[in-house]
Amino acid sequence: MSAAPPRIDADRLLKRLDAFAAVGATPRGGVDRQALTVGDREVRAMLAGLGVARGFTVEQDAAANLFLRRSGTDGALPPLLLGSHLDTQPTGGRFDGALGVLAGFEVLEALEDAGVATRRAVELAVWTNEEGSRFLPGCLGSQAFAAGALSPEWAGRHGPDGARLGDELAATLDALPGAALRPLGRPISAYLELHIEQGPVLEREGLAIGAVTGIQGTRWLEVTITGAAAHAGTTPPAYRRDPMVAAAAALHRLAGVMARDGLARLTVGRIRAEPGSINAVPERVVLTLDLRHPDAEALDAIERMVREELGQAATEARCEASATVVFDMAPVAFDAAMVALVEASAAVAGHASRRLVSGAFHDALFLARLAPAAMIFVPCRDGISHNEAEFVEPRFAVAGAETLLEATLRAAV
Amino acid sequence: MSAAPPRIDADRLLKRLDAFAAVGATPRGGVDRQALTVGDREVRAMLAGLGVARGFTVEQDAAANLFLRRSGTDGALPPLLLGSHLDTQPTGGRFDGALGVLAGFEVLEALEDAGVATRRAVELAVWTNEEGSRFLPGCLGSQAFAAGALSPEWAGRHGPDGARLGDELAATLDALPGAALRPLGRPISAYLELHIEQGPVLEREGLAIGAVTGIQGTRWLEVTITGAAAHAGTTPPAYRRDPMVAAAAALHRLAGVMARDGLARLTVGRIRAEPGSINAVPERVVLTLDLRHPDAEALDAIERMVREELGQAATEARCEASATVVFDMAPVAFDAAMVALVEASAAVAGHASRRLVSGAFHDALFLARLAPAAMIFVPCRDGISHNEAEFVEPRFAVAGAETLLEATLRAAV
Numbered sequence: 001m002s003a004a005p006p007r008i009d010a011d012r013l014l015k016r017l018d019a020f021a022a023v024g025a026t027p028r029g030g031v032d033r034q035a036l037t038v039g040d041r042e043v044r045a046m047l048a049g050l051g052v053a054r055g056f057t058v059e060q061d062a063a064a065n066l067f068l069r070r071s072g073t074d075g076a077l078p079p080l081l082l083g084s085h086l087d088t089q090p091t092g093g094r095f096d097g098a099l100g101v102l103a104g105f106e107v108l109e110a111l112e113d114a115g116v117a118t119r120r121a122v123e124l125a126v127w128t129n130e131e132g133s134r135f136l137p138g139c140l141g142s143q144a145f146a147a148g149a150l151s152p153e154w155a156g157r158h159g160p161d162g163a164r165l166g167d168e169l170a171a172t173l174d175a176l177p178g179a180a181l182r183p184l185g186r187p188i189s190a191y192l193e194l195h196i197e198q199g200p201v202l203e204r205e206g207l208a209i210g211a212v213t214g215i216q217g218t219r220w221l222e223v224t225i226t227g228a229a230a231h232a233g234t235t236p237p238a239y240r241r242d243p244m245v246a247a248a249a250a251l252h253r254l255a256g257v258m259a260r261d262g263l264a265r266l267t268v269g270r271i272r273a274e275p276g277s278i279n280a281v282p283e284r285v286v287l288t289l290d291l292r293h294p295d296a297e298a299l300d301a302i303e304r305m306v307r308e309e310l311g312q313a314a315t316e317a318r319c320e321a322s323a324t325v326v327f328d329m330a331p332v333a334f335d336a337a338m339v340a341l342v343e344a345s346a347a348v349a350g351h352a353s354r355r356l357v358s359g360a361f362h363d364a365l366f367l368a369r370l371a372p373a374a375m376i377f378v379p380c381r382d383g384i385s386h387n388e389a390e391f392v393e394p395r396f397a398v399a400g401a402e403t404l405l406e407a408t409l410r411a412a413v
Numbered sequence: 414m415s416a417a418p419p420r421i422d423a424d425r426l427l428k429r430l431d432a433f434a435a436v437g438a439t440p441r442g443g444v445d446r447q448a449l450t451v452g453d454r455e456v457r458a459m460l461a462g463l464g465v466a467r468g469f470t471v472e473q474d475a476a477a478n479l480f481l482r483r484s485g486t487d488g489a490l491p492p493l494l495l496g497s498h499l500d501t502q503p504t505g506g507r508f509d510g511a512l513g514v515l516a517g518f519e520v521l522e523a524l525e526d527a528g529v530a531t532r533r534a535v536e537l538a539v540w541t542n543e544e545g546s547r548f549l550p551g552c553l554g555s556q557a558f559a560a561g562a563l564s565p566e567w568a569g570r571h572g573p574d575g576a577r578l579g580d581e582l583a584a585t586l587d588a589l590p591g592a593a594l595r596p597l598g599r600p601i602s603a604y605l606e607l608h609i610e611q612g613p614v615l616e617r618e619g620l621a622i623g624a625v626t627g628i629q630g631t632r633w634l635e636v637t638i639t640g641a642a643a644h645a646g647t648t649p650p651a652y653r654r655d656p657m658v659a660a661a662a663a664l665h666r667l668a669g670v671m672a673r674d675g676l677a678r679l680t681v682g683r684i685r686a687e688p689g690s691i692n693a694v695p696e697r698v699v700l701t702l703d704l705r706h707p708d709a710e711a712l713d714a715i716e717r718m719v720r721e722e723l724g725q726a727a728t729e730a731r732c733e734a735s736a737t738v739v740f741d742m743a744p745v746a747f748d749a750a751m752v753a754l755v756e757a758s759a760a761v762a763g764h765a766s767r768r769l770v771s772g773a774f775h776d777a778l779f780l781a782r783l784a785p786a787a788m789i790f791v792p793c794r795d796g797i798s799h800n801e802a803e804f805v806e807p808r809f810a811v812a813g814a815e816t817l818l819e820a821t822l823r824a825a826v
Contacts, residue, residue, distance in 0.1 A: 197647065198644060198647050199644060199646075199647025199648055199649075200643075200648060200652045204652060216646055220691055230613075230796070231611060231796070231799075232680035232682065232703040233631065233678065233703075233771075233772030234611050234612025234613075234772030234796065235678075235772070236614065236678070237668075237672045239613045239614070239617060242668075242680070244684070245668045248660070248665040248668060248681075249668070251658075251661035251665075252662050252664075255650075255655075255658045255661060255662070258650060259650045262649070265645060265646060265649070265650070267694050268657040268661075268686065268695075269645065269686060269689065269690050269692060269695060270689045270691055271684055271686050271698075272684065272685055273683055276682065276683045278633055278682045278703055279631075279682060281680050281682070282681075288691045290646075290691055292646050358646075358647075359646030359647030360644065383643070383644070383647065385644070
């Protein structure tokens, strides 16, 4: 084995990002490579071929998760797992998912190039259907890996193009006959995922690396405030039961509270007044609330506060409010030692970092149920993602890979 | 002439309200008798026949306004005009318009029964197409009377049933061959209109009569607040440009200001967030504002305040707001002496009254351009109108007619 320390080959990584982005490339510079399509199979085959050429073990499982393993010196130890995804949104970007996979492969190659022996095997996972845009659920592959099984009802689901999920999984597996089929799930020592932030924080603060401490919990409420329809001209305020007055009061007060909590998020994405006549006090206002917080108890407390504010504002306006939870995903806190490892690795690699919470879901959310997990974020321009304009500066892509390499060296011992 | 004072025959008035409500009666107790339909022609013919039987002069004009005149002792004086309308909304009520017309006819009959001679002629007008539900514009007849002409573009307009306004006007005039055609418009000494309140104030305050001081001005704004679309999970409040935050702040503050002004009205009848994704900060919020005030300068001041609040709230949320006036009708203040006459007449008739402003449009708005005008309101149950459930207690219908009679006696001298 060589004594030279392993290093990321920036040129190789960036060229490979370009090569993979060419598969499903859109005229506007993005990528359309939805899960289990021909394009998805093509990049899986490209990566498998690169892995075989480097002597890595290539396997897949029943969820069409793809694994490339560089062996360690102690075959009895569970491997360190790196991973992300290669599928995209229909008008997706070049980096969401692909950066984590290709940086992970770059780490395996860097170890190989430097002849570094790790005690544990280091395995790169490509998770199937993280995006969920063609088939539900998103994070299908990582969920199946964490559960050790595919949910029975998934196979019969159809995408908007009419394709059946079970058929597309089988065809995708068949398209890579050289990769041995292995059981779903297996013990791992830890999980590391590099991903773009998909938000504005790192860019605004001029930082290359985010040490992700967890993934926010998300809870969606559908709120209905019911008053009484009335003539806009003939009904004085004192005789109105105006649900817009209640909605404005509640939302204004909630926005004030949220602005003072650095970790809470509240978003009203949809709102309508019914019946929607320009010269009538509406009978009801229906709106959605997207609530997020990295702490489960805090998320519960936010929901309670939202319900209290809605009730109070409704009462003030002689209206009634009701709220129904229509989606609920608990937060996950990443392992403290793993987060510290990411921070230390960024520092060793020479990159400024900060801790932050992921506002979006990731495969790491499910892997964290199996083993200590953490994520590394790099900035993307203007925080834009799920968009053909998604862009990551080359220096940040490289910084992410370098941090992942340092973390791998420390976690794979 | 008899010395007995004229009196309203409550039984005759109420039976006549029933008889007219039977034309176009709906199964749910309302009336569908839209302007210039066969039903509208039928009630015009009924009223003309009643007028002829009492010896009144029956005429119509090119707008199909119908007039019944009881002569005065001095034919050189312009007449006192009473009036309202007989057309209804498609699912309208029994009293909106018809009460004013039939109470006006009851006043003429009461004068006739008592043999009271008035110096001025007292003329009852039935205005064409007040509602505007079949043909635009509403208040067609009173507008044409006030202008002395039909607007040239009206005749070519079509209703939702395909009928052409010009054809329906001609057919309506032809359906009443016994009524002489007279020119549009003529000098009048004053105008009085009895109408249901179409709002909750009189009922809530237990009053039989409202002395209407004017008709609110109405101004409609379409407001757009533009921010930036962003991921609901990944974008902290400090980095958001959330137009819903701006809208809630502006509407909450405006509702507070409006609640302290007894005469101002502000209504948000429509609101939407775009693009309308549950988990995205919207790019823009579009909403309508219906602003009303009886004073023109106050209405201007409200619009200025609305624009300032929108601008301030938008700036606070790093958004931009714009507002466009899409409808504007100036307020009208009724003649002070006429309003005092209505108040005094209610008192003489033994009915408690208060002054109030009309929140809805009425034919009186246009008559007030020609001569001193005023309106008498009576309560309707729950303030409901433009609805088959519209209802006026018989005692209030009679109280309105009694007040109209007393006012007529004083104005027709």
